Amino acid sequence: MVAQNTSASNNPKQQWGFYAVIPRIIRLRYKHLPFAALWLYQCLKDLCGDQGTCFRTLRTLSQETNISTGTLSTMIRRLHDEGLIHATKKRRGSAGRELWHLSIVDIWAANAEACQQEQQAKESISPEIVQNLNEVPQDCSKFERSPEIVQNLNDTPPDCSKFERDCSKFDVRRKNNEERTVMKKESVAGNLENASGDQEHTHGFSSGAENSPAVNQEQQQQQVYQAIVTRRGYELTSKQEQQRERACVVQLLKQWTPEEIDQLHAYLFEKHKYWSDPERRYAIGAAVILKFGPEVAQVLRASKPPRQQTAKQNPAAFLTPTMIRNRELAARFQNKQRKEQ
Secondary structure (H helix, E strand, C coil), rough: CHHHHHHHHHCCCCHHHHCCCCCCCCHHHCCCCCCHHHHHHHHHHHCCCCCCEEEEEHHHHHHHHHHCCCHHHHHHHHHHHCCCEEEEEEEEECCCCCEEEEEEEEEEEEHHHHHHHHHHHHHCCCCCHCCCCCCCCCCCCCHHHCHHCCCCCCCCCCCHHHHHHHHCCCCCCCCCCCHHHHHHHHHHHHHHHHHCCCCCCCCCCCCCCCCCCCCCCHHHHHHHHHHHHHHHHCCCCCCCHHHHHHHHHHHHHHHHHHHHHHHHHHHHHCCCCCCCCCCHHHEEEEEHHHHHHHHCCCCCCCCCCCCCCCCCCCHHHCCHHHHHHHHHHHHHHHHHHHHHC
8 A cells, every 4th residue: 555655664664564554534434334344344454465456266255354255245345335445356267266356445535634523523622611520510509509408318218108118128018919910820821831841842833922921022122133143244234124124023023932033043044955055144134034934944843853652562572481381271271171061
């Protein structure tokens, strides 16, 4: 880069080939980019060097940056659209591999302008508008300054009734009708779970999502959303796309539990004939799970091995030769008695 050559000429004693310089404007003006895109830009600054250009296949670039090939295809286009890099896909020869020609755009002039604007914004803050919080305001009344109106929160309020004081003791307080109803339902549900503990379950899939009163619905939605983002490797940047994905998460939770949704996502990611492809698996979101979920759930139910039935044991297999001989003699004796009669 030009800026690196200039810095190297001004400071000849420093070894400029052992690190890359990132413009500060990346931190100031590109906060909307996902983390994978910012990390890819830093890696490209290091790989391109002073020439500002490098030639890589997706597989080689994935090994050097530790980013999946599917994410690289998305983030390279994202950086190109933002004007931070120039990216062109070319092929070496008629049967050669496709290479990405990647070059860094010179944004040092824009970086200097952004830094100057930030410095001017900091200097424009007047120290007169900053109020010292330790000082008492001069225009406050005597009533506001009086410490007598401050009530110690640890003291019992003087004007509360005996019933209110009893309610404050949560360990011994009386329970109202609503709480009794909830506790009764929880105890009945616990007994039903214990009674049905010996029943068989196929991959934990049920006809509908189980509603647990102890788990907050919003926490379940956030848990499922974060699990999808973690396995995919990146979060959607558009607010509209995020809203659509969260709406699909709500629909998923109406049909399955978070553990079942994670099993569906894992099957699509690793074993599905279409979505397990490395070029497609990183595009799996809540909408894909919602669409292919019933089909995958059916496959997971059928994949459980059948129950092995124990064969009925033949009682004759446990007879000793002496016992068999005694049976034959008894049968002959009975036949002889019948003939005599």
